[in-house]
Structure formats: C-alpha cells, structure tokens
Amino acid sequence: MDEESFTQAVDEGLNLAKRVYAGKDRSMVPPRPKNAFEARPVSLLPSGPTVYAVISDPAVVDNPDVPSYQPHVYGRCEPPALIPLQMNGVDMQVDCHVDTAVVSVSGRWRVHCVMRSRRCDCRLVVPMGDQGSILGVEVDVARRSYSTRVVQIDEDQKIYKIDKSNGGFLKPHLFFITIPQVDGGCEISLKVSWSQKLLYKDGQFAVNIPFNFPDYVNPFVKIFSKREKIQLNVNSCTGKEVVLQRTSHPLKEKGRHVGSMSFLYEADVEHWSKKDFHFSYSIYSNNLFGGVLLQSPSMQDYDQREMFYLYLFPGNSQNRKVFRREVVFLVDISGSMRGKPLENVKNALSAAILELTPTDSFNIIAFNEELYSFSSSMEPATEDMIENATQWISKNFVAEGGTNIMQPLNEAMELLSKTQDSLPHIFLITDGSVEDERDICGAMRTQVANRGSMAPRISSFGIGTFCNHYFLQMLSLIGKGHYEASYDPDSTDVRMRRWFRRGLSPVLADISVDIFDHLNENEVFPSHIPDLSVGCPLIISGRFEGKFPDSVKAKGRVADMSNIVVDLKVKNTKDIPLEKVCAKQQIDLLTAQAWFSGSKQLEDKVVKLSVQTGIPSEYTYMILLEDEEEKQDTLKQPKKDKRKRSKSREQVTIQAHEMTVGFGSIIATAENLPTGYGEPKPPPETFAVLNKAVGCCSSMCDCCCCMCVIKTCSKLNDQCVIALTQLCTALSCFGCFECCSELCCSDE
Structure with missing residues (x-):
C-alpha cells in the first residue's frame, strides 16, 4: 500500500464511520464541528501513532x-x-543519549466501529x-499477545506467506504493521519503540516527535477520563551543564x-x-570537546568484545574558522530526475553556492551520458561568478x-588535483544505479590513497530507492565525506x-x-x-579488546593548517543502551x-547484529509473531472450547516488507523511471464499494453506472437511502409486470 491508496482508504473509512451510532445523549459526545467527519485535516496521513x-x-x-438499525x-x-x-490512553517516554533519541509510545485503542459478533x-x-x-512492537488484545522479531529466513524455508499489505513502510517515516482478527468492542494495548537522530544546529540539540491526534480518535463519551503522559530523560554524557531552550508541552x-x-x-x-x-x-562550550564511553557486553551478546562510543563536538563559538x-558539485540530470527532484536540487544547490566566500573556489558538472561543465577550471566564488552559476544552473539543468557516474568523478578529481592550503570536496547527487559501481569505489579508493x-572529500546524496544507497555510503566512507x-x-x-x-x-x-x-x-x-563540521557532532563507535586508559587524545588539523590535540575523558557507563544507539550506523x-x-562473513555479521538488536537489515526480516506463552494458555481451556479456539488461535506470523532500501535498480535507472519511494506504482485503481458494479458502464452509453450510483448514495443520509431503495423496488416490480405482459401477448 502506498501513500495515495492509504489516504483514499482512510477517506472511505471516515465515510463508513458515519454508520457508528454515538448514543442518544448527544451531550455525552465531545464537542466537534457540525460535520465532524467532513471537516477533516488537510492530510489524512497520521501525525501520531x-x-x-x-x-x-x-x-x-x-x-x-x-447496536442500531443500519441499511x-x-x-x-x-x-x-x-x-x-x-x-x-497514551504514554510516551523519550530517552536522549548524545545524538540519539529512543522513543517508546504505549497506548490503548478500542475497536468501537465493529459489531461484537464480528x-x-x-x-x-x-x-x-x-x-x-x-x-519493536508489542501487542496485547483479548488474551492474545504479539511481538515483533527480526529473523533470518532461508529461501526454501516457507514459514509464512508474504503479503505486502500486512506491514512495512508507507513512506520512509511511516511504519505500519497489521494485527490479525480482533473482535468488535475489544481494547488493543500497544507499545511501539523506535530510535531517531537528534537534530543539531548552532550548538543546540532538538528532538521532534509526531504527537498530534485528530478529533475523530477521541472517544464518544465525554466523561471518559483521557490522560496523556510524556516522560523525557536527557543524558548528554558530556559532564557539562545542559540548558533547556524550548519545549512544546508544559x-x-x-x-x-x-x-x-x-x-x-x-x-x-x-x-x-x-x-x-x-x-x-544546548550544551555550552566555546571549545572543541569530546569523550569516550565504555560498556561491557551483555551475556546474550554474540560479540563479547567491549564496546566504545567516541563523540566530538564543535563547540558553540560562532567565530570559529572553517577551512x-x-x-566541485556533481549533479545527475538524467531523465528520471525530471520534475520535482531536479527542482529541489536546483534550489538547494543555489543556496549552497551562496554560502561560499570569495576566497573559496568552485565548479559545477551536470551529467547524464555526457558532461556539462560550468567552467573548464575552478572559479572563485565572487558575487558575479555565483550569479553566472545560478543562471547556468537554470539553463542547463534539463532532465x-x-x-x-565514473566519468564526472574522474573529471572532478582532475579539477582538484592541484589543491593547496584548502580542503577539496566533491558533492555527488544522483537518483540512479549503474553497473560499474564496484569499479568506481575501487578507482576512488586508489586515488584517495595516492593523494593522502x-x-x-567525497560526499554523496541519494534520491529515491532506485539508486544503490550502499554504493553511495561506501563511496563517502572511502572519501571521508558525508552520506x-x-x-x-x-x-x-x-x-x-x-x-x-x-x-x-x-x-x-x-582526525x-x-x-x-x-x-x-x-x-x-x-x-x-x-x-568534524560545525553542522554536526562526530560519532565513532565500535568494539575492542584490550584496556582503555583514563583519557585518550584525538589529533587533527584546523583551518590555519596547524595541528591540535583534543583530550577525551574515558568513562564506563551502564545507563545508556550503547548497543541500540550504535546499531543502525554499524x-x-x-x-x-x-x-x-x-x-x-560480513553478511553473517550483519545478520547477527540485526537479530540481536531488532533492527531489520538487507539480510533479515521483521515479523509480528504470536507469543508462545499465550498459545499455551489457550490449550489449557476447557475441552468444549478447545476445538473452536484451536482453529482461530493458530500461531500467526506476519512479515513487514520494504523495511530497507535494497541495492538499487539498474533496470529502473536505464528506463528512466520517475524517482520515488518503493516499487514503481501501477495505474491507479478505482476504489470500489461493490465489485459487481465494475464494468457495467457500457450500458446507458457510459453516462451512468452502478459505481456512480453507489458513490452518490454513499453521500446520502439513511432516510433518503431507504426511500430510494423502496422506489427502485417499485420500479422493478413495474418492469417485471410489463415484461410478463409482453411475453403473454407474444404467446397468444
């Protein structure tokens, strides 16, 4: 299910929800707009769990x-x-550790719109x-419980049937999972956990979590106690004073x-x-600072080496000099970038060029099968040259x-071959995958090693899911850049x-x-x-054997080309889940x-780490599995219920799909399919309330069909629908009477 079909399904669901009778005492219903279900938010995508x-x-x-009378x-x-x-009910706990927030939301939802017998x-x-x-997700409903697990499944091991509508990602930030067969009127208790990166800017950390709920999720009964709770724990791990800046809730x-x-x-x-x-x-400090956190592995950890977590912060000084x-900006202008993707690149690139100073130099190379260079050499970032570059972008960025990709990278390397007293950087932007990606990485690794x-630096930016994001990550890793x-x-x-x-x-x-x-x-x-840049702290993690001293030294080169040393204090910690904080990056x-x-061997290592931390990878799956304990409790039920329950209480396993981005699609790139998330979408299907209504438009010269009538009727109130039904029945009787008369006359 994609975003469009999801919002359409919710829109139809809100129409169906009008059938749910709220009770005689209207004062018991929370105050809403006159047309509660028609005064809907601009987007029907959820803004909270x-x-x-x-x-x-x-x-x-x-x-x-x-229960009420329903047509x-x-x-x-x-x-x-x-x-x-x-x-x-809803509770949320947010634990912030250095640059990562671990979020857990617990809530209770009631199936208020389905008959008890269904x-x-x-x-x-x-x-x-x-x-x-x-x-992870944990579910409790009607003496059943489910939880998510990450597992490796061989191709010939058929534990469950893959159904892409049961779980996965609607969008990169919208995860969904299906809970099977819940009785009407039941209450569902859920706990869902995820991690997300803290935003860092101008010395401040910020966390933003979707926690906005529309009116239609409020219970009907006004006297129902609604209590929401948010618990926030911040552990900067720095030993420096933390200062609160802003908060949305009291x-x-x-x-x-x-x-x-x-x-x-x-x-x-x-x-x-x-x-x-x-x-x-904010964590106040004018100077560069950092530290190292150490933690011993748990008994269940497959890797019994010690863990470390090293962080470096740029400090809060606004006058700190940069290199x-x-x-050189490399921009993919192939046919698949047509439309919004290329417009976004134009806007962001124009803004980036404006950040350069006259002492900096730059060049721009647009590429598809050919190269289109702004200049044959590096140009100073003066006002006139930036204006010329902006006009050149507008004229030459045609998808x-x-x-x-190999040719523009080699061209950029050549342009930066005579760099002195500066920090050369290549920014690569693409939405496609090519056949020689391993050759590109090998060639860049050789050139980087030769130049010392x-x-x-090579930084890469991938758009959509048709490019190979692991190729781009590897390219940035080799070039000490940012992905x-x-x-x-x-x-x-x-x-x-x-x-x-x-x-x-x-x-x-x-460094x-x-x-x-x-x-x-x-x-x-x-x-x-x-x-280490002004815009983001530097995080390094890993495993080790040996002994860390009480302090270590990080060495590096600053903007005036002199070398400095930063002392990093080392401390052992037990109150930070280093394994979860580092797992996604690793x-x-x-x-x-x-x-x-x-x-x-590396693939097996990814599998072990993925299964242990519960974070899906390219070699594992996330499944929702009915817990064995609940299944055993069911078997202890009286014999008269055992046969009835055994059929409905078989262990259910549901797989979530598209939990990762894959390794790109050379075929989609070659065919210049539009950049997007997930697989290419088929032509849109009409949302049908009645399958039998489809295909009947050929009658009455396509002017009216059952589908049209049904969609029109769905907008009418119950009394009007009943009247129309009675009228149609009467007309049908007259039609049958006329048909019988003609048959009788023809026989005569």
Missing part, C-alpha cells in the same frame, strides 16, 4: 455497545477501508522523526545532575494532544538521457541543504585517535574517520562493506 480497523465488509460496521450494504470494499479507532484486522501506523528506525523538571536532567508532563485532557512534541537543549574550500591528506539520502520528494530540499551545510563547514580535518593503534584488537565505525556500514567486498 494511530490504529485503524481494516474493513472489507462494510456490513460489520456498527457500535458494539449500542444493509452489499458487496465488499476493495481495497479495504481504514476506520481510525478511538484512543483511550471481527476485523487492525493496522498500527507509526510516524517517526528524523532518520527513524523501528525497534514539562515539569523532576531531576537534574551534571550533564543530565529529567522531565514529566502528565494531565487529564478533553482532547488528545494537538501538536507534535518538541524539545531542545578554505575548493568544491534527459541516462546515467554515467590532500585527497578530496545523506531522501526517499521522499517532499523532504529532499531540507535534507540536501543540511547535507551541504555539514560538508561545507569543516572545523577539524584528518586520528592514538588509542586505536595500541589496543589488542579493534573494529571502528566508520573505519575512515570523517571531518548495520548500514557493515552492509556497505559486505556489498563492496562480496564477503559472506
């Missing part, structure tokens, strides 16, 4: 507590309609924040220590939260042709601007850490340490290395 009833048979829709509806909803369930599937949809990664401080603090918001409300949860804080820059510290991606056209501009800002503002380059050379064994992520980098090397 939401559960929907999946309705295939519209006849089952009714209030399970107060019978024939046929089925194809695809199924989605009715948002009423939410009876059942339906229910679908949980969870919007996540920036770079969100789902960690948080009350519960505790404070050096480098950490905790808050609580708890209130009885008439309506659930109408705004996202936002929180920001003089020589930059057409195929994709060739003066080698250009970023946008799978959603709506977020491309913002993400690309942030990516440019991060790459164009380095304050510490050629090395002395302890790595003295440990018995170590594994470092990323293996090539990138530069899985992605290991997968990129496994793709490049073709190493089965």
